[in-house]
Amino acid sequence: MVRYIIKRAFLAVGIIFSISLITFFILNVIPGDPVAAMLGEFADADKIAQVKAQMGLDAPLPVQYINWLTDLLHGNMGTSYFQKKPVVTLILQAFHYTAIMATAAYIVALILGLTAGILAAVYHDRPIDRILMSISAFGISAPSFWVAILLQIYVGLKFSVFPVSGVSSPVGYVLPSLALGTRYAASISRITRASMLEVMGQDFVKTAYAKGLYQRRIILIHIFQNALVPIITVIGTDIGALLTGSMITENVFNIPGIGKLLIDAIHRRDIPLVQGGVIYVAAICVLIYFIVDVLYAVINPNIRLTKGE
Amino acid sequence: MKKKLMTALLSAGVATLALSGCGGSSSDSANTADQKDASTAQESGSTAGSEGVKKVLKFGQANAGEGLDMQTSTNSRSASIADEVTESLLRFDDDNNEEPVLLTDFPTVSDDGLVYTFELKQGVHFTNGTELTSKDVKFTFERMFNPATAAKSTAYFNMIKGAKDMLDGNATELAGFEVVDDYHFTITLDYAFAPFVKNLGTSYADIFPEDACTEAGENWGLGTNLIGTGPYKIQENDDTTKVILVKNEDYHGGDVNLDELQILFYDDDQTKLIAYENGDIDLADLNASLLSQYKDKYADEITAYYPLGTSFISMNLKDAYLSDVNVRKAISLAINREELVDAVLNGAGIPATSYLNNGIPGHDDSLSVYEYDPEAAKQLLADAGYGDGITISSEVRQADQAVYSAIQGYLAEVGITLDLTVVDNATYNSDRTAGKIPLTGSTWNALYPDGDFQMYNYFYSSKSNAQGVFYDNADFDKLLDDARKSTNEDERADLYKQADSILSQEDYACIPLYYPQSQFIAKPYVKDFKVGNLIYHFWNVDVDPSAQN
Numbered sequence: 001m002v003r004y005i006i007k008r009a010f011l012a013v014g015i016i017f018s019i020s021l022i023t024f025f026i027l028n029v030i031p032g033d034p035v036a037a038m039l040g041e042f043a044d045a046d047k048i049a050q051v052k053a054q055m056g057l058d059a060p061l062p063v064q065y066i067n068w069l070t071d072l073l074h075g076n077m078g079t080s081y082f083q084k085k086p087v088v089t090l091i092l093q094a095f096h097y098t099a100i101m102a103t104a105a106y107i108v109a110l111i112l113g114l115t116a117g118i119l120a121a122v123y124h125d126r127p128i129d130r131i132l133m134s135i136s137a138f139g140i141s142a143p144s145f146w147v148a149i150l151l152q153i154y155v156g157l158k159f160s161v162f163p164v165s166g167v168s169s170p171v172g173y174v175l176p177s178l179a180l181g182t183r184y185a186a187s188i189s190r191i192t193r194a195s196m197l198e199v200m201g202q203d204f205v206k207t208a209y210a211k212g213l214y215q216r217r218i219i220l221i222h223i224f225q226n227a228l229v230p231i232i233t234v235i236g237t238d239i240g241a242l243l244t245g246s247m248i249t250e251n252v253f254n255i256p257g258i259g260k261l262l263i264d265a266i267h268r269r270d271i272p273l274v275q276g277g278v279i280y281v282a283a284i285c286v287l288i289y290f291i292v293d294v295l296y297a298v299i300n301p302n303i304r305l306t307k308g309e
Numbered sequence: 310m311k312k313k314l315m316t317a318l319l320s321a322g323v324a325t326l327a328l329s330g331c332g333g334s335s336s337d338s339a340n341t342a343d344q345k346d347a348s349t350a351q352e353s354g355s356t357a358g359s360e361g362v363k364k365v366l367k368f369g370q371a372n373a374g375e376g377l378d379m380q381t382s383t384n385s386r387s388a389s390i391a392d393e394v395t396e397s398l399l400r401f402d403d404d405n406n407e408e409p410v411l412l413t414d415f416p417t418v419s420d421d422g423l424v425y426t427f428e429l430k431q432g433v434h435f436t437n438g439t440e441l442t443s444k445d446v447k448f449t450f451e452r453m454f455n456p457a458t459a460a461k462s463t464a465y466f467n468m469i470k471g472a473k474d475m476l477d478g479n480a481t482e483l484a485g486f487e488v489v490d491d492y493h494f495t496i497t498l499d500y501a502f503a504p505f506v507k508n509l510g511t512s513y514a515d516i517f518p519e520d521a522c523t524e525a526g527e528n529w530g531l532g533t534n535l536i537g538t539g540p541y542k543i544q545e546n547d548d549t550t551k552v553i554l555v556k557n558e559d560y561h562g563g564d565v566n567l568d569e570l571q572i573l574f575y576d577d578d579q580t581k582l583i584a585y586e587n588g589d590i591d592l593a594d595l596n597a598s599l600l601s602q603y604k605d606k607y608a609d610e611i612t613a614y615y616p617l618g619t620s621f622i623s624m625n626l627k628d629a630y631l632s633d634v635n636v637r638k639a640i641s642l643a644i645n646r647e648e649l650v651d652a653v654l655n656g657a658g659i660p661a662t663s664y665l666n667n668g669i670p671g672h673d674d675s676l677s678v679y680e681y682d683p684e685a686a687k688q689l690l691a692d693a694g695y696g697d698g699i700t701i702s703s704e705v706r707q708a709d710q711a712v713y714s715a716i717q718g719y720l721a722e723v724g725i726t727l728d729l730t731v732v733d734n735a736t737y738n739s740d741r742t743a744g745k746i747p748l749t750g751s752t753w754n755a756l757y758p759d760g761d762f763q764m765y766n767y768f769y770s771s772k773s774n775a776q777g778v779f780y781d782n783a784d785f786d787k788l789l790d791d792a793r794k795s796t797n798e799d800e801r802a803d804l805y806k807q808a809d810s811i812l813s814q815e816d817y818a819c820i821p822l823y824y825p826q827s828q829f830i831a832k833p834y835v836k837d838f839k840v841g842n843l844i845y846h847f848w849n850v851d852v853d854p855s856a857q858n
Contacts, residue, residue, distance in 0.1 A: 031740065036735070036738040156587065166584075264374065
């Protein structure tokens with residue numbers, strides 16, 4: 001198990017390093033000079049060149065990359081060109097909002113998704129299954145921003161039940177969590193149903209029924225636990241996506257989270273912030289997949305014994 | 310197995326919450342304060358009508374995200390906040406008239422137009438308690454020209470003697486600034502520059518207290534690190550969701566009406582308007598794209614105003630086709646400006662008659678809207694040898710997409726194919742500066758009513774290269790040079806009128822389209838709010854708490 005974890009950890013570091021390298025060079029070849037963007041319409045070519053030299057952006061790209069990487073290894077991701085604050089500070093500030101929203105949204109998603117998935121599997125091919133799966137198909141198809149706007153107008157504005165935007169109080173997270181959570185609930189319910197149905201057809205389940213075990217025990221212990229691996233894969237992917245920001249939902253509900261921070265940074269070519277943000281996104285994804293990998297091994301020991309683990 | 314699974318899931322949850330906690334400390338306190346503020350505002354509403362009710366105005370706008378130091382930001386949204394806290398020596402009121410603020414009177418100028426003599430008001434204090442003196446003014450300008458500051462708007466002040474030496478790193482003191490005593494100083498220019506006093510009235514010349522600004526260092530303009538002599542001071546600023554200003558009780562200019570001004574940031578226009586409808590904000594700027602949606606429902610709450618700007622087609626005059634004045638004139642003739650303003654802008658603009666905005670001295674009031682004559686446009690193109698049609702590349706920003714899609718249609722009718730690409734601001738700025746865009750949309754706003762601001766930095770030969778225009782007309786340049794030297798405002802206006810005629814009626818070096826209208830939406834209990842130009846000011850606004858929710 002320890003070897004397995006160490007291997008995965010090395011792989012994670014390698015992935016983050018590769019992503020940082022690719023991002024750095026892509027950002028420096030795409031159109032849009034960050035200094036011209038920063039100085040705006042007042043700037044002439046001389047002024048742009050002068051500021052570039054001041055910021056060390058006239059050095060060769062490999063030198064710039066090594067400087068950036070050296071700073072990164074010392075915990076310094078640089079300073080935002082526009083917001084004039086350390087990138088680490090900005091990311092942590094935004095992460096605070098995103099993490100709360102993601103956690104709340106995923107609690108909604110897990111409660112709705114797992115319940116609907118289990119019920120649909122247990123009542124397979126019956127009306128409740130068809131109704132739940134129709135709702136989930138709608139949930140997957142409906143864009144989050146559309147759900148967000150509907151919730152904002154009909155729940156927030158018309159009935160004044162929850163704030164229409166902003167997260168100045170905890171209730172401000174209710175509508176964004178619902179908008180995001182229902183979308184993820186839909187995918188969780190479908191994978192839960194499919195995975196449980198697959199397990200339900202296996203011999204050990206028939207044996208359990210034949211032994212006269214309680215149905216609730218069979219469903220929750222024998223079937224659900226054995227159906228968990230694909231469900232955890234989906235959950236891992238979803239949490240990774242949620243923690244790396246939901247630009248549109250954040251924008252609709254005026255939440256200054258990671259998605260909004262990074263999109264603004266990309267538009268303005270705020271390169272230190274984009275680079276820092278990409279490292280953050282990569283680290284979150286790698287961390288989540290690392291946790292998922294470890295969970296696989298915990299749930300099913302056969303996984304870590306597989307050749308080429 | 311079950312225990313292992315639960316342990317693993319709990320660990321993941323704890324890790325997430327711990328990470329969340331890392332960034333949360335400052336924001337947590339901000340959120341707590343938010344709730345407190347919200348309840349305070351509610352209280353003021355609920356006790357409406359009683360004496361001593363706190364007057365709070367909540368203003369919604371997008372976050373410039375550049376801090377509030379107006380030496381390093383040129384964003385009008387930053388200025389709308391900064392101008393409430395910091396003041397320049399003079400300022401423009403909401404009718405665009407300049408008035409002394411920190412000075413006893415307008416400065417006097419020597420006969421050769423080079424030396425300006427200033428007298429500061431005595432007894433003006435910054436909100437940290439220190440008195441404003443000439444040293445603070447000197448410090449402010451020297452900070453502006455210190456290369457380490459990376460000030461963006463030095464072009465408006467670099468005619469001060471010694472400014473260029475400082476900018477080049479060859480001096481640490483501003484040679485042209487002489488402190489006579491605590492309340493008197495002189496500024497000497499390298500050359501006569503008539504709009505100098507007007508430039509001193511912009512946000513870019515806000516005066517900072519030396520001690521506090523030096524102590525804040527790179528954090529000046531961030532959080533609560535902005536101290537000035539203005540009518541408000543910053544109580545709270547998280548740089549992300551809101552800024553809360555409270556009345557400066559010792560303001561040298563007398564009491565403002567509001568006790569508290571909350572600036573709440575909404576980057577999405579639609580969300581901002583929903584917040585307005587919900588009563589979360591009392592006042593907001595209203596994007597023209599939402600005008601049709603709201604103008605009937607809130608007709609009494611929407612107020613239009615006209616900033617001192619012009620939207621025009623900006624062209625690279627070195628382009629193979631656009632270097633021909635006949636092609637440029639044909640483009641102008643092909644566009645129906647009145648229809649464009651009505652159909653695409655929902656009427657939010659005035660069809661242009663020349664480049665100079667109609668609120669700027671020198672604008673020729675006798676001119677009519679540019680002629681729309683597609684047949685004449687076709688004839689001009691045919692005469693120029695382009696009867697078979699031409700293709701012109703174009704890059705525009707998203708905000709201009711609707712207008713330029715319509716222009717694409719107009720031009721297609723006369724045989725010009727506009728190859729339109731929508732790009733983001735960063736790409737636009739660098740491509741335009743590099744001269745890579747043959748045709749694009751631009752809106753150039755003047756911060757005060759003076760032709761120099763609107764013309765010089767875009768079309769003067771040595772400046773137009775940076776805008777990717779490459780306009781070079783010696784007669785035009787001379788008129789602008791003469792206008793800079795003259796101290797007679799009537800004469801200056803006449804020189805700009807002549808320059809505008811060359812620029813936009815003879816050379817068609819740009820193709821003016823319209824003078825844009827802007828608008829704000831305000832609840833009926835918001836009184837005496839007026840916007841004269843780009844920047845919102847809250848010096849005179851009042852609210853009626855008895856009508857506030």
